[in-house]
Amino acid sequence: MRRASGxxxxxxxxxxxxxxxxxxxxxxxxxxxxxxxxxxxxxxxPLSLRxxxxxxxxxxxxxxxxxxxxxxxxxxxxxxxxxELQRHVDKAKAGLTDARARLRAHCLAYCDYGLxxxxxxxxxxxxRLTSHLGIGYRGSPGSRVFESFLETVRQCVSPRISAPExxxxxxxxxAELHGVVSLRWSKPGFPWPPAETMVDRVLEALNLx
Amino acid sequence: MRRASGxxxxxxxxxxxxxxxxxxxxxxxxxxxxxxxxxxxxxxxPLSLRxxxxxxxxxxxxxxxxxxxxxxxxxxxxxxxxxELQRHVDKAKAGLTDARARLRAHCLAYCDYGLxxxxxxxxxxxxRLTSHLGIGYRGSPGSRVFESFLETVRQCVSPRISAPExxxxxxxxxAELHGVVSLRWSKPGFPWPPAETMVDRVLEALNLx
DNA sequence: TGTACATCAGTGAACGCGCGTTCACTGATGTAC
DNA sequence: TGTACATCAGTGAACGCGCGTTCACTGATGTAC
Numbered sequence: 001m002r003r004a005s006g007x008x009x010x011x012x013x014x015x016x017x018x019x020x021x022x023x024x025x026x027x028x029x030x031x032x033x034x035x036x037x038x039x040x041x042x043x044x045x046p047l048s049l050r051x052x053x054x055x056x057x058x059x060x061x062x063x064x065x066x067x068x069x070x071x072x073x074x075x076x077x078x079x080x081x082x083x084e085l086q087r088h089v090d091k092a093k094a095g096l097t098d099a100r101a102r103l104r105a106h107c108l109a110y111c112d113y114g115l116x117x118x119x120x121x122x123x124x125x126x127x128r129l130t131s132h133l134g135i136g137y138r139g140s141p142g143s144r145v146f147e148s149f150l151e152t153v154r155q156c157v158s159p160r161i162s163a164p165e166x167x168x169x170x171x172x173x174x175a176e177l178h179g180v181v182s183l184r185w186s187k188p189g190f191p192w193p194p195a196e197t198m199v200d201r202v203l204e205a206l207n208l209x
Numbered sequence: 210m211r212r213a214s215g216x217x218x219x220x221x222x223x224x225x226x227x228x229x230x231x232x233x234x235x236x237x238x239x240x241x242x243x244x245x246x247x248x249x250x251x252x253x254x255p256l257s258l259r260x261x262x263x264x265x266x267x268x269x270x271x272x273x274x275x276x277x278x279x280x281x282x283x284x285x286x287x288x289x290x291x292x293e294l295q296r297h298v299d300k301a302k303a304g305l306t307d308a309r310a311r312l313r314a315h316c317l318a319y320c321d322y323g324l325x326x327x328x329x330x331x332x333x334x335x336x337r338l339t340s341h342l343g344i345g346y347r348g349s350p351g352s353r354v355f356e357s358f359l360e361t362v363r364q365c366v367s368p369r370i371s372a373p374e375x376x377x378x379x380x381x382x383x384a385e386l387h388g389v390v391s392l393r394w395s396k397p398g399f400p401w402p403p404a405e406t407m408v409d410r411v412l413e414a415l416n417l418x
Numbered sequence: 419t420g421t422a423c424a425t426c427a428g429t430g431a432a433c434g435c436g437c438g439t440t441c442a443c444t445g446a447t448g449t450a451c
Numbered sequence: 452t453g454t455a456c457a458t459c460a461g462t463g464a465a466c467g468c469g470c471g472t473t474c475a476c477t478g479a480t481g482t483a484c
Contacts (some may be wrong), residue, residue, distance in 0.1 A: 017460055020448065026461090048438085049438065049439090050437065050438080060437095060439085061439080061462070064440090069439090167402070168407070169410075171402060171407065172414075174388070175388025175389050175407060176384050179386070179387040180384050182387060186335055186339070192380070198381050198384060226426095226479085227428090258471065267428080267429090268430080269471080270473080274428070
């Protein structure tokens with residue numbers, strides 16, 4: 001995914017403009033470029049609108065034809081990433097029927113997403129950019145992801161458990177998963193046990209395995 | 210801690226230069242200013258050398274009299290913050306003798322540090338700035354903090370536990386604490402249960418309470 | 419005791435950079451008549 | 452079938468900003484003789 005040249009000197013790669021009536025394609029190109037940049041520039045640098053334009057070979061102003069501001073672009077990217085995460089998790093569970101196997105697959109896939117796409121994960125769950133983008137809980141781009149996680153946990157616990165208890169168990173588990181991913185990127189020099197080991201231990205401790 | 214004026218327009222507040230021979234005082238002033246800026250500008254903005262100079266009322270170049278580069282300044286700040294975190298945790302445990310009470314106090318103090326000083330916590334445990342500052346494990350500014358945590362956990366488990374098992378239990382617990390703090394800042398709109406509730410649940414699950 | 423000099427804590431001015439954003443413009447393509 | 456015109460997908464050029472860093476300089480204070 002990383003560009004061949006260390007520094008892109010060429011400002012204007014060849015790029016045919018979209019056919020008349022297809023200007024909206026640029027929107028997808030922009031989001032894709034942002035995705036690529038965040039995936040490759042794994043160091044965690046913040047995304048710049050100009051870098052996205054450069055990546056596509058378009059003038060910086062052209063981004064404004066599709067997004068009102070940089071924040072709007074980021075919001076669109078975040079929505080894409082949450083959908084991506086959801087697909088990743090769903091795929092991992094596909095075919096599994098045992099509730100506990102499904103939960104374990106869900107947890108491991110969540111970690112895998114964070115560990116293989118740090119740029120994407122950090123934008124979703126660490127960035128100051130997204131915490132003030134209006135992403136709260138109800139109806140937020142991430143809420144579907146959380147709700148599917150909660151349902152997956154529900155299948156592993158007693159049906160007589162109270163809603164707050166289920167919620168608490170889910171959130172405690174989520175915090176562990178986030179810690180596994182986030183700390184690993186924060187302290188790469190630390191002798192981390194495999195993510196799988198940590199996930200299995202917490203599932204066992206919470207009596208979910 | 211927040212500055213009275215929204216935007217500091219005045220570029221040159223009155224400031225007496227340090228007496229001859231005391232130029233090194235500026236070093237402390239710089240670190241203090243960085244501490245203040247990170248504490249108040251809680252939004253999570255990255256620290257700039259020029260902002261630090263502005264905060265003290267000194268020219269940007271003056272920082273170079275005390276630090277070779279911005280990274281050196283950051284390293285000094287990080288060391289300060291780790292020491293600060295250690296003091297915070299030690300203070301919470303002071304006077305407690307029961308091993309499990311001490312561990313619980315340690316965990317709650319860790320969360321409290323992260324929740325009350327997000328700027329400091331994020332620099333220590335979320336920033337791209339520090340993960341490449343040469344902060345690994347052995348001998349790193351943060352290793353003392355981890356080792357004291359590991360010792361505190363050790364007092365709560367069977368003396369026959371193996372070293373890798375103890376290490377794993379400690380790391381799993383740490384990941385949970387980090388998740389509790391980090392996710393809360395990342396998703397302020399989410400209906401989080403109290404940090405204490407989550408800490409107590411994971412301690413119970415890990416049979417440490 | 420007076421003075422030349424070294425030392426020290428800083429500053430003035432500038433460098434080149436990338437950033438988000440705005441305004442006026444271009445040039446190809448389709449459409450109305 | 453030809454042509455004037457509207458629409459559309461973009462660009463040229465510039466704005467003001469803050470950033471890390473460098474180089475040459477200043478002016479007060481202490482010290483050697």
